[in-house]
Amino acid sequence: MSSPANANERQADSAFARYPSLTGRTVLITGGATGIGASFVEHFAAQGARVAFFDLDASAGEALADELGDSRHKPLFLPCDLTDLDALKKAIADVRAALGPITVLVNNAANDKRHKIADVTPEFFDAGIAVNIRHQFFAAQAVVDDMKAAGGGSIINLGSISWMLKNGGYPVYVTSKAAVQGLTRGLARDLGPFNIRVNTLVPGWVMTEKQKRLWLDDAGREAIKQGQCIDSELMPEDLARMALFLASDDSRMITAQDVIVDGGWA
Numbered sequence: 632m633s634s635p636a637n638a639n640e641r642q643a644d645s646a647f648a649r650y651p652s653l654t655g656r657t658v659l660i661t662g663g664a665t666g667i668g669a670s671f672v673e674h675f676a677a678q679g680a681r682v683a684f685f686d687l688d689a690s691a692g693e694a695l696a697d698e699l700g701d702s703r704h705k706p707l708f709l710p711c712d713l714t715d716l717d718a719l720k721k722a723i724a725d726v727r728a729a730l731g732p733i734t735v736l737v738n739n740a741a742n743d744k745r746h747k748i749a750d751v752t753p754e755f756f757d758a759g760i761a762v763n764i765r766h767q768f769f770a771a772q773a774v775v776d777d778m779k780a781a782g783g784g785s786i787i788n789l790g791s792i793s794w795m796l797k798n799g800g801y802p803v804y805v806t807s808k809a810a811v812q813g814l815t816r817g818l819a820r821d822l823g824p825f826n827i828r829v830n831t832l833v834p835g836w837v838m839t840e841k842q843k844r845l846w847l848d849d850a851g852r853e854a855i856k857q858g859q860c861i862d863s864e865l866m867p868e869d870l871a872r873m874a875l876f877l878a879s880d881d882s883r884m885i886t887a888q889d890v891i892v893d894g895g896w897a
Contacts (some may be wrong), residue, residue, distance in 0.1 A: 639735065640848070648876070650879035651716075654679035657680070658681065658683070660684040660685075660719055665840070667739060670867035671684075671870075673695075674875055675735075676699050681731065682704065684709075685709055685727040689710040690824055713761075714765070716766075724789060734781045736770060736786045737878070738789060746803065755803065761857050762801070764808075768814060768818075771829075774786075777830040783828070788814060789831070789832055794809040812831050816887050825889075830888045830889075832874055833892065834892055835893025835896050836865060837866065837870060855896075
């Protein structure tokens with residue numbers, strides 16, 4: 632993660648877009664301490680939003696919030712186990728009390744732990760669903776009234792191209808990520824009358840430190856090279872810039888969509 636000064640300078644000096652409608656808006660990001668989530672936190676903070684984020688990794692979350700402390704609004708980090716729905720509900724209430732009504736929700740948290748079909752127990756299956764999709768529904772449920780009162784809002788659910796590519800090696804994860812798009816479409820229909828937009832942001836293979844450390848080998852690099860149309864590494868900031876657009880008023884008529892950012896792989 633770059634320093635806050637460098638992050639803000641990069642935003643200001645580059646050709647990348649700024650979104651005035653995000654200034655002062657309260658944004659909640661789940662799983663925001665590291666990886667793609669940390670890039671979401673950094674980019675929304677650089678837009679002048681009031682950012683809150685949850686994560687189990689308290690040390691990384693606190694470090695990121697401190698690192699971005701010279702933003703217009705210092706991000707608020709709250710440690711939270713998203714599979715504990717009572718804890719999730721309380722944490723969202725704490726964000727509302729500290730920063731005001733939440734009008735942007737980025738459901739980013741997930742765990743793509745590898746596993747074999749034969750090793751999956753009912754308990755493992757339920758835990759995978761809880762961390763990869765269940766919290767997305769209940770986080771959305773908890774912020775809907777804020778968005779209705781504000782006259783609208785944006786919910787961004789993180790999906791994955793893994794099920795589109797028929798990837799093996801983590802069937803519970805693939806199942807839950809395929810279900811995210813159904814969740815998005817159902818919520819979009821019910822919430823559209825309140826000007827609440829719901830979209831799925833679908834990443835390809837993003838070069839986070841975790842991915843590179845655990846799973847990126849020569850075979851993986853060759854698969855990316857063969858799969859993507861654009862021969863370049865997909866980075867967390869590529870997802871963050873799309874999330875900014877989907878959260879902003881610039882995308883006011885975009886809902887119930889699967890927005891794929893994968894270099895043209897799926």
